[in-house]
Amino acid sequence: MSNAEQAHWTDDAELDAIPPLRDEDDRLNRDWIDQIVDLIAMKDENEVARYMAPLHASDVGDVLEAISPADRFELISLLGELFDYSALTEVDDAVRLELMELLPNTDIARGVQELDSDDAVYILEDIQGEDREEILDALPTFERLALKRSLDFPEETAGRRMQTEFIAIPPFWTVGQTIDYMREADDLPDDFHQIYVVDPSYNLLGTLALDRMLRAKRPAVIKDIMNSTIIEVEAEEDQEEAARVFERYDLVEVAVVDETRRLVGVLTVDDIVDVIQEEAGEDIKRLAGVGNEEISGNVWNAVRSRLTWLGVNLVTAILASLVIGMFDATIQQMVALAVLMPIVASMGGNAGTQTMTVAVRALSTRELDSYNVRRLITREFLVGVVNGVVFAIVIGLVASIWFASPLLGLVIGAAMVINMIAAGLSGILIPLALDKLKIDPAIASSAFVTTVTDVVGFMAFLYIAALAFNLF
Amino acid sequence: MSNAEQAHWTDDAELDAIPPLRDEDDRLNRDWIDQIVDLIAMKDENEVARYMAPLHASDVGDVLEAISPADRFELISLLGELFDYSALTEVDDAVRLELMELLPNTDIARGVQELDSDDAVYILEDIQGEDREEILDALPTFERLALKRSLDFPEETAGRRMQTEFIAIPPFWTVGQTIDYMREADDLPDDFHQIYVVDPSYNLLGTLALDRMLRAKRPAVIKDIMNSTIIEVEAEEDQEEAARVFERYDLVEVAVVDETRRLVGVLTVDDIVDVIQEEAGEDIKRLAGVGNEEISGNVWNAVRSRLTWLGVNLVTAILASLVIGMFDATIQQMVALAVLMPIVASMGGNAGTQTMTVAVRALSTRELDSYNVRRLITREFLVGVVNGVVFAIVIGLVASIWFASPLLGLVIGAAMVINMIAAGLSGILIPLALDKLKIDPAIASSAFVTTVTDVVGFMAFLYIAALAFNLF
Known part of the structure; x- marks a missing residue:
């Protein structure tokens, strides 16, 4: 979408007001959904974008689940580059798989490239064989290798869920150096809550929470203020074990290490919250003798x-x-x-x-x-x-x-x-x-x-x- | 415990090695527990402290649950001021209530005072009547008022679970001013992940994640770099609703506001993780027709x-x-x-x-x-x-x-x-x-x-x- 078009729908004061997405019970508002379905039917690219643009990825996911399979594909096509692929991590497996079948691999590759690696893996792990290869091949080398490594870990392990973007610094840096580094680096993770202190072979020496760093003076040396109680999770470990570590130690992020104890990624609490919900749901269903089924299944x-x-x-x-x-x-x-x-x-x-x-x-x-x-x-x-x-x-x-x-x-x-x-x-x-x-x-x-x-x-x-x- | 004594047990190279607390299945190690029970029986204050000191609060909680009721009380008495009361937020309700009965109110007041307000409320909410008054009266005015306000919210609401320690700043401050303020203030919360930007009447204007602040230059003005998409939870709202907001928007912290939309506290993801576990457990038990019972119940x-x-x-x-x-x-x-x-x-x-x-x-x-x-x-x-x-x-x-x-x-x-x-x-x-x-x-x-x-x-x-x- 060009800038001119974008200006059109954001500045025009005569546009109709958009109804709220959710009612007071926190469920999707029927009016909103009816309107977006109409807009999709009319292929009104601008209005669709105006409705969808303010939504968080998880709301986009809920909208996708509420509309028909044909409308889902049409909506993503209408949004084009505006569509944030992380919304696909928020929908049921059945819905995602069906969309993956329909969407061109090149579009998926472009969308996945913008995501943090944990989200990218989540989307790619259910795609098999040639399609997966084709998508991976369309990615830049660095991203491709990182994703391939994550995908090599077994399902439901820490390695599969981890994000390979993290900040690792040597222990002899000062707070000032670290802050300057962060101000200049442009390949930082989207959100991060702590910094990892490593030796030259990427063995974890300690961690530094951002609030500690902010409270320290610029000349302070990292190794003097870091937390050297190391809590780490092995990449091959079950995600449920990792969740227990989070709960036990009230963490927001934890280091993931490989079998040689090298830091390979980090697990963040938002993924762990999903794991906990998933595992609790699995227990409930298993007790009733139901497999891992979803309500969107046929x-x-x-x-x-x-x-x-x-x-x-x-x-x-x-x-x-x-x-x-x-x-x-x-x-x-x-x-x-x-x-x-x-x-x-x-x-x-x-x-x-x-x-x-x-x-x-x-x-x-x-x-x-x-x-x-x-x-x-x-x-x-x-x-x-x-x-x-x-x-x-x-x-x-x-x-x-x-x-x-x-x-x-x-x-x-x-x-x-x-x-x-x-x-x-x-x-x-x-x-x-x-x-x-x-x-x-x-x-x-x-x-x-x-x-x-x-x-x-x-x-x-x-x-x-x-x-x-x-x-x- | 005096420094001399402390030096005794930390420096003495001849002390026996402490076995690991957990076995490879992540369960408590029987040797460790047997040894601490023996030490408690011998009232060996120094050795008990040496065993307990390195443990995280949640491990202390697990140890308390594993030993007999009499040993629990004796262990806390032996640890004296070394005992971190946040361990009591990690044990079953039945165990905590029984300990609360046994411990002197003055000790509880002293212990609770060191905690973040959410943990303090968690411990105090089950104590009724005179005992609760006595403990609250023994606290400094500011802490007392904050705790009373939290306790006034209904059980299982965001207001009950919130922490009243948070950092709120005006929108016209610069990043530099904010960092300087944080370096000097001494009543900051134990851990924090974002800063709240408020107007003079404490209405929320936006939030600023620490990683964004670290990436900004010192002269940058807060209002230009803050996230002004406001996500907030009402204090009277059910904790389960709050948990859904966390999940939906992948949060680590969220603002809690009162009925006039004034910022009164923050909910952190570690509490939400507990809420999610609790609610999932409740669903499982309710489906089987079991009340909210715990395995420690009689x-x-x-x-x-x-x-x-x-x-x-x-x-x-x-x-x-x-x-x-x-x-x-x-x-x-x-x-x-x-x-x-x-x-x-x-x-x-x-x-x-x-x-x-x-x-x-x-x-x-x-x-x-x-x-x-x-x-x-x-x-x-x-x-x-x-x-x-x-x-x-x-x-x-x-x-x-x-x-x-x-x-x-x-x-x-x-x-x-x-x-x-x-x-x-x-x-x-x-x-x-x-x-x-x-x-x-x-x-x-x-x-x-x-x-x-x-x-x-x-x-x-x-x-x-x-x-x-x-x-x-």
Whole structure:
């Protein structure tokens, strides 16, 4: 877009006012979206630019997600060089992948070049094969090599998430020299919060937060004012581990080093905030047996992400049915048992899920360790006893009255206590065992716990009933 | 501790080496903990200090959580003035409250005074009544007033989490003046990442990131280089809303303003990281019907946090039993129905939970809005159809062979398809309805969804069976 055109839409006082992008609930404003969709349909380049220009990249991302796939591509085309590719780091994977397919590789290369390396990697990592090569080849050598190095680290590691732009200085510089260097250098990162002090082979000697530097006088020597407690993250380390380091030490930036301890990049807290959200979301979904699906995924993505878990659940449900089948003669003589048996299993399943959720969350935030594990097992056993007794009394009374049989009330009460204890113990022991076996407890616990509570629930209830009423 | 003593433990080369605090899995090292427990038992002040001094506050918090309640109090007493009270912001609420009970109010007042106001508020907010007054009275006037103001904001708001230490300057200052001011002022916050530009009545005019200031020349005027896109959070706003602002705009600090838009504090990203973890944990626990419990809570806390949900579940389980009870004559004639019926209900419950989890998470991260909701409802319906058909075929074959009755296979298959569709639709529609009614979908969805899938599951299966086999 030429300057003349730009002047046109910024200076013209007669232009209509743009409605606010978000309503008071912080959701996108329907008017705004309707208007941009109309403008896209009319291919009104100037008005589209006037609407989009003030937006932050993440707002642009939200707008892209709110409009149709065809409009997304059209909007980016209309914006041309005004489109900031970092908006693509703010949209769902499905939306980004689809756009990447549509956009010409040369445009992507141009857009990616303007980004900090962490954002560039985020966009490129999902592009495979020839397309990725073509885009990388269109980049200047320095950027290409930096991106290739990041892309060589495994997914979800610190190396993948790091930004390769950072400021590294020798320890013998003064504050004055450093400030002068920063005033003159033109390839500085977009935002930075600390400076890295390194030896000639780029080994980290210390860090210097900007506020410390600003408070020091110009002649002060860096090595005297730097923080020499070194906190660093290895490039091969999992991003979740890196996030824990941030949380533990309240960091805004951390150094990333390679296997020879050379400084290769920095992780910034905004990426870590995304990692924390992502990992928390993964835990929630895994507990419910949902793969890493997004709401923008299509039917097929969703079916696939859920089939495995439903398949596992079918096996455990059939297992529970086999238990019931062992007592078919008993049930035939007393249909009330068939009516009541799901209650025992369902209460156990819920109690087990409660304990399991607490345990899985504590394992994933590393709150659960060998110092509190014994206490926690005892606690969950006792919680099972207490809740078991409470609900045994309630359901015992209900069943006695409903079927006019105090003995049936006693039977279901006893089964309830047994199953609630089984629920508490399996809810804590199964996640612990999976964690010891290095299996993610969030993924697998639920299936095992509900198998235990179903089998124990049906078995205890039907067996005690058969004994009590002599119905073998 | 005197300097002489300090010299003793830092200079003595014959002292035993301290083992590493953490093992390679990042968990506390048992040797380290055993040794500190022994040192506490021996009341060896110097050695305790030598072990504890190098630790970051959050490591101190982890150590406190790993040792017994009696040892915790003894450890803090042995450390005396060396104990950094910010460690208390890193422990579970239960541990902190118990310590607050034991520690003298004068010690707490002294410890709290050294902290940034956000940490001080975090510690004081759980202390009630006289104790809180006593501690506040022991503080210097300025600190007391700042803390009181923060404590006046409701819990879990930006005002509660904010830090009242920040740097505010007028727009007409130069970079040089600002740097000189920072070099001389001695009441600066511990860490800061940007400077706030305000008018005489403390209305925010803009912000200046430290890296921008460092790159500017001394004579540059602040108002020319400041960022005048104002992003601010209201003090009364929920901390979760504030966290969303951080995520959206990739911030490290944000201004907090009161109802007259005066700057009253700043929120920093380290607190926001904690908020995000906390809120994600709350979502996970609420979905499983667990209150806001911690693993350090006792049996009674845990029982209480889970009773409500189990009570609700009991009601829904009885409801399902009533449905089964309507078909007792049918079951009596064909016990196979009792054996198979839990499978249909259980598969529906799981499929419903999957959909519900995706919906709840998307609502809580604000990914779900009026632009994708219709598409999502259609998707979940179709997922229900596809998964329903897939598992109808599998369970239909299993049931046909198990009970040598192809008709029974057809019956259970039909019931499965119906229940999977009910699961998909209730899994999305119930959270949406609750959200519209301003009820947290994470808390209440699960009970409603499983009621639907239980009732529909048992009803569809038994009714179709009764029809097919003419068993009324």
